[in-house]
Amino acid sequence: MPPPGEPPTDSRRTMAEWVIETLGAFAVDVWAIYDEARAFYEKYGFATLEDNPSHLYLPMKTVEAMFRS
Amino acid sequence: MLEGFSLGSCLLLVDYTGRLCRQGKARQIREVASILERLGTSAEVWGQRMRKLFGKTPLQTPRSSWTAYCWSDEMVSAGVQRGKLGTFAARVVKKLPNWLLVGKSQWFRFPLLLPCREREENPMSQVIRIADSKGRITLPGFANATVIIEALSENEYRLRKAQVIPEDELRFSEEDMPVSLSQRDAERFLRALEAPPKPNAAARRAANRFKKDHG
Numbered sequence: 001m002p003p004p005g006e007p008p009t010d011s012r013r014t015m016a017e018w019v020i021e022t023l024g025a026f027a028v029d030v031w032a033i034y035d036e037a038r039a040f041y042e043k044y045g046f047a048t049l050e051d052n053p054s055h056l057y058l059p060m061k062t063v064e065a066m067f068r069s
Numbered sequence: 070m071l072e073g074f075s076l077g078s079c080l081l082l083v084d085y086t087g088r089l090c091r092q093g094k095a096r097q098i099r100e101v102a103s104i105l106e107r108l109g110t111s112a113e114v115w116g117q118r119m120r121k122l123f124g125k126t127p128l129q130t131p132r133s134s135w136t137a138y139c140w141s142d143e144m145v146s147a148g149v150q151r152g153k154l155g156t157f158a159a160r161v162v163k164k165l166p167n168w169l170l171v172g173k174s175q176w177f178r179f180p181l182l183l184p185c186r187e188r189e190e191n192p193m194s195q196v197i198r199i200a201d202s203k204g205r206i207t208l209p210g211f212a213n214a215t216v217i218i219e220a221l222s223e224n225e226y227r228l229r230k231a232q233v234i235p236e237d238e239l240r241f242s243e244e245d246m247p248v249s250l251s252q253r254d255a256e257r258f259l260r261a262l263e264a265p266p267k268p269n270a271a272a273r274r275a276a277n278r279f280k281k282d283h284g
Contacts, residue, residue, distance in 0.1 A: 065268050
């Protein structure tokens with residue numbers, strides 16, 4: 001792992017870990033501007049808000065698991 | 070040409086000197102004072118030299134009949150003084166806010182006005198300023214402003230107004246558009262954070278493709 005505070009450059013997997021540990025991000029937040037875009041994100045597991053279907057999110061832990069598997 | 074003496078300054082001085090020699094053309098040019106100062110002389114001494122140079126040619130005394138005025142805050146902040154107008158002229162200018170006062174006649178005490186609608190839309194497309202002996206210039210609308218100066222080249226700079234914000238008050242753009250969740254969405258979102266779903270097959274395939282393509 002690179003020193004704290006410096007983003008990694010070796011692989012996307014460590015980048016996901018670095019975002020979680022260093023930046024404290026806990027989810028990826030998306031505003032889909034039309035239905036096709038929303039379908040695209042839903043295909044990859046993004047969940048929609050019940051009261052605002054164009055607003056989607058995916059926990060960072062899920063993103064991290066994507067690159068670990 | 071003297072070092073540090075631009076062509077613009079030279080032409081301005083030529084124009085000023087030429088007007089001294091023409092009946093009714095002489096005028097005071099604010100920038101000329103700084104030019105003459107840089108040359109180590111003054112308007113008075115310069116005039117005396119010209120008298121000697123032109124001999125019997127009648128020289129005019131510079132008048133302030135065409136001193137530029139403007140009734141806008143921009144010009145006031147640039148150093149143009151209000152209150153130089155007569156009462157009547159001031160009344161006319163206040164009635165015509167979209168007109169730029171470029172001068173007033175010494176003889177008729179009436180302001181010379183030009184429409185400044187274009188000026189309002191594009192207030193400083195191009196202006197010429199002569200720096201003083203310390204390299205200072207005044208810019209309309211920049212009084213007490215904090216600016217960012219970018220050197221685009223050796224001869225070109227760009228000025229942009231800036232605001233100083235304390236570091237601990239810096240905001241992310243997202244903070245200006247906060248997301249408000251309903252109670253049920255908030256509970257659902259927190260549950261997803263506590264027990265994140267496993268990535269689906271499409272997400273895993275996408276991640277594998279990414280790792281393969283980008284290492």
